[in-house]
Amino acid sequence: MPTTLRDVADAAGVSMATVSRALAGSTVVAAGTRERVRRLAEQLDYQPNRAARQLVTGRGQAIGLVVPDLQNAFHASVATGVQRRVRDAGLNAMIADTDEDPGRELEVLGQLAMVCEGAVLASSRTTDAELAEVAGRTRVVLVNRVLDGVPAVVGDxxxxxxxxxxxxxxxxxxxxxxxxxxxxxxxxxxxxxxxxxxxxxxxxxxxxxxxxxxxxxxxxxxxxxxxxxxxxxxxxxxxxxxxxxxxxxxxxxxxxxxxxxxxxxxxxxxxxxxxxxxxxxxxxxxPALEMGAAAVDLLLGAEPITRILPVELQVRRSTAEPPAG
Known part of the structure; x- marks a missing residue:
């Protein structure tokens, strides 16, 4: 089986994002780490050319994002956060809108599992059992949902x-x-x-x-x-x-x-x-943007942790004292 980005990351003891940045020559990664990752990639015969790798394996260096409704501005902001972090890691993002349909959600996840390194699943409408089954087949990070053993990012x-x-x-x-x-x-x-x-x-x-x-x-x-x-x-x-x-x-x-x-x-x-x-x-x-970015960090990392981000009430002019009587 051809070597994947995760194989190189596991061998180097770093995240997938670090491997991607190192192979792209990013100075964000220390020079020693860049050289170690490059040597390991060569030893493992890793193919960094995305088009060539996709032809051989059917999998591109992409991250999937599944949302129930992209017209919802919250999900659009999560998507923006995902795209920015994915781009920083030298990868691509594939986005799917399921129109609040749990069946469509499972179908899309199955399709993305064949062509992506993993998927960020926002505000999932499927059951815990269905999510656990999907997470057993492909790497998934949840946004606005928590399931034991699956990495997740939620607001408080x-x-x-x-x-x-x-x-x-x-x-x-x-x-x-x-x-x-x-x-x-x-x-x-x-x-x-x-x-x-x-x-x-x-x-x-x-x-x-x-x-x-x-x-x-x-x-x-x-x-x-x-x-x-x-x-x-x-x-x-x-x-x-x-x-x-x-x-x-x-x-x-x-x-x-x-x-x-x-x-x-x-x-x-x-x-x-x-x-x-x-x-x-x-x-x-x-913090929807931060949630999207944090989800990608978890996807490219290793620990199945749950991150709870703080929220804050913004008081504007749609609230006031109740009318008398």
Whole structure:
């Protein structure tokens, strides 16, 4: 079997990224390491020519990225972070959008496994058992999902929820609706756990949080979520993500509900458009670019660890004190 980039990395005791940079002559890698990697590559008959290697093995020096919805600005930012880090490592990125279809996700992963060194899987909608089976066949790093034994990068969902609830409670909101994401979303489940933990810690009262249901992020989901918020009599809505929050804001405007005078709205992710809205959206900032880069680092490394990155509430003008009465 032809020698792979990982074979050289294992022999040299360094990461795949270091091997790629060393063979490209990058001065980021120490001169001694560059020479040692070059000698080992020659001894192992490693073929650095990508086109030639792909013809022989059917595998190119590429990293796959699978996302459920590339139109979601959060996933687009993760993709940008992945591409930048992959390019720095001298590799290529192949990106696939599964349109929130778990079956399509597994199909795409199987295809990428045949042509890529490994794959970054963002916000996976498949089951733990299916993910474990895929991870047993090809190297995978998860973003916004955790599975024992598989490297992962996630934002601190529970802390983000806590920050948002503290902010709304401090403004005086005693009835806060949570507009959840897809029922298959791992991060939505973690955020719901964060809601329960906040109640248990006394940050908000046991009757403060109102579950509005599960919604697909976007305009249609936002319409349904906003209508539920008005029907349930909440004074603030905490949305699963900014994409859903944008849909909620649009529906509230259509129904003549002023934000934040009559309803406060909080998002999650802090996508670029959030600060350009009228009013600008209060939201929990998640470091999507850094998550994409960190996922590539884990993919090219060796340890199956989980990295939890900090998040931070960005208070803007979509939240205010609840209306009197």
């Amino acid at each position: 969902n529970a802390d983000g929820i806590t920050q948002a609830l503290r902010h709304l409670a401090a403004l005086g909101h005693s009835r806060i609706g949570y507009a959840g994401g897809p029922a298959t979303s791992w991060s939505d489940a973690r955020r719901r756990e964060g809601l329960q933990a906040a109640v248990g810690a006394g940050i908000v009262g046991p009757d403060t949080v109102v579950d509005l249901g599960s919604f697909r992020p976007g305009s249609a989901g936002g319409i349904a979520a906003a209508d539920q918020a008005l029907a349930r009599g909440v004074s603030a809505v905490l949305a699963f993500n900014d994409q859903l929050a944008l849909g909620i804001l649009g529906r509230l405007a259509d129904r003549g509900i002023a934000v934040p005078q009559r309803m406060s709205v909080v998002g999650f992710d802090d996508v670029p458009v959030a600060r350009l809205l009228a009013p600008p959206l209060t939201t929990v900032a998640v």
